[in-house]
Amino acid sequence: MDLDIKGNTALITGSSGGLGYASAKALAEEGVNVVLNGRNTEKLKRAVSDLKKTATGKVIGIKADVSIEKDVVHLVNRTVEEFGTIDHLVTCVGGPPSKKFMETLGEEWHKAFESLLMSVVRLTQEAEEHLKENGGTIVNITSISVKESIDDLVLSNSVRMGVLGLMKTLSRELAPEIRVNAVLPGYTETERVEGLINQSIERGDISDYQEGVNKLSKDIPLERIGKPEELGEVVAFLCSKRSSYVTGVAIPVDGGWSRSNL
Numbered sequence: 001m002d003l004d005i006k007g008n009t010a011l012i013t014g015s016s017g018g019l020g021y022a023s024a025k026a027l028a029e030e031g032v033n034v035v036l037n038g039r040n041t042e043k044l045k046r047a048v049s050d051l052k053k054t055a056t057g058k059v060i061g062i063k064a065d066v067s068i069e070k071d072v073v074h075l076v077n078r079t080v081e082e083f084g085t086i087d088h089l090v091t092c093v094g095g096p097p098s099k100k101f102m103e104t105l106g107e108e109w110h111k112a113f114e115s116l117l118m119s120v121v122r123l124t125q126e127a128e129e130h131l132k133e134n135g136g137t138i139v140n141i142t143s144i145s146v147k148e149s150i151d152d153l154v155l156s157n158s159v160r161m162g163v164l165g166l167m168k169t170l171s172r173e174l175a176p177e178i179r180v181n182a183v184l185p186g187y188t189e190t191e192r193v194e195g196l197i198n199q200s201i202e203r204g205d206i207s208d209y210q211e212g213v214n215k216l217s218k219d220i221p222l223e224r225i226g227k228p229e230e231l232g233e234v235v236a237f238l239c240s241k242r243s244s245y246v247t248g249v250a251i252p253v254d255g256g257w258s259r260s261n262l
């Protein structure tokens with residue numbers, strides 16, 4: 001299927017690894033010029049160099065912490081300086097720590113709010129004038145935790161609901177020029193999931209990594225955790241002309257894990 005987005009420009013945040021990187025890869029292999037982003041310079045450089053091996057569009061990296069307002073302004077301005085506009089904004093950021101409610105400090109709530117929600121608010125505010133120029137798209141990478149809460153992830157279960165409310169509001173306010181959708185990953189093989197499994201090992205809930213993967217896979221109808229590229233392909237579809245009548249939806253990419261009827 002031709003996604004018909006060759007030559008467009010995409011800014012994908014939190015994309016020096018994991019799901020953001022997989023989304024950038026899917027777009028870059030369709031001939032889209034992509035901006036990768038992350039906080040760690042070396043990791044970002046490695047990601048740019050890896051992606052250049054298969055990209056058919058241009059690839060650059062811009063270091064920025066999307067939970068900080070001035071970094072977001074810099075990220076959007078540098079993207080426009082480099083490519084002239086932004087056609088696709090894909091918002092992604094590292095997940096919050098795995099904790100129970102009574103272990104979670106006030107400052108951690110503030111941090112999660114700035115990182116998970118305010119990053120999306122600021123990125124959208126800064127990019128909107130560029131996105132609307134040629135009929136752009138926004139895809140918010142959030143979590144299946146908005147459909148079904150996940151044990152020991154109170155920050156994700158709570159704060160990400162705000163991203164969904166924002167996505168739905170924007171899909172109406174920014175229409176018809178900009179389409180806005182979300183993807184809800186379930187368990188997918190990235191450093192984030194490795195980190196969550198390691199935190200379970202430290203808590204004594206499980207004894208090793210494989211036990212962690214088996215435990216996560218047990219409740220998934222497709223009997224395995226996902227691969228990052230399986231999420232990236234859905235993001236690329238939502239950015240493309242092939243989804244031209246789709247806006248305001250949140251698509252689970254979870255192997256059927258969520259039991260929610262809606």
Ligand SMILES: NC(=O)c1ccc[n+]([C@@H]2O[C@H](COP(=O)([O-])OP(=O)(O)OC[C@H]3O[C@@H](n4cnc5c(N)ncnc54)[C@H](OP(=O)(O)O)[C@@H]3O)[C@@H](O)[C@H]2O)c1
Pocket residue numbers: 013014015016017018019020037038039040041043064065066067092093094095096115141142143144184185186187188189190191192193
């Ligand atoms: N993987 C899963 O199973 C899964 C399931 C549901 C939801 N999610 C959510 O989906 C998102 C992506 O997950 P992932 O598994 O890809 O995570 P990951 O493997 O930890 O990758 C996160 C990426 O974002 C960058 N990043 C983190 N914080 C950032 C910030 N403040 N500003 C800019 N870049 C930042 C990281 O690089 P630096 O550290 O160098 O900045 C890294 O490149 C997370 O919010 C996660 O909670 C993941």
